[in-house]
Amino acid sequence: MNGVLEKSAVKRVIAAMQNYEIKGQIKVLSETAKSASEAASGLGIEVGQIASSLIFKLPNQSxxxxxxxGRHRVDTDLVASNLEVEKLDRVDADYVKEKSGFSIGGVSPIG
Structure with a gap:
């Protein structure tokens, strides 16, 4: 837990919160949370109160x-249809880290 707030990814989130005047606080969990269920448990809240940030790959590789x-699954066929693309690809941990700078289970919607 020591030093978590000093990590570059966390600093980007803090900077984005300040830049966009987002009120809130970053809570550091004592245990790793790699799923919405683990995060909810660590925070003492319902899994539906967790916002899951999930990364997929479009056909153009973006x-x-x-x-x-956190209690819902993404219907990739429905999203692909709405975006008028053939499909969405699931991605691995390396792709998530490369594109977002965050690790799976810790992808922030900002920063």
Missing amino acids: PLLIITS
């Missing part, structure tokens, strides 16, 4: 960030 309630 990343797509989708934010959903």
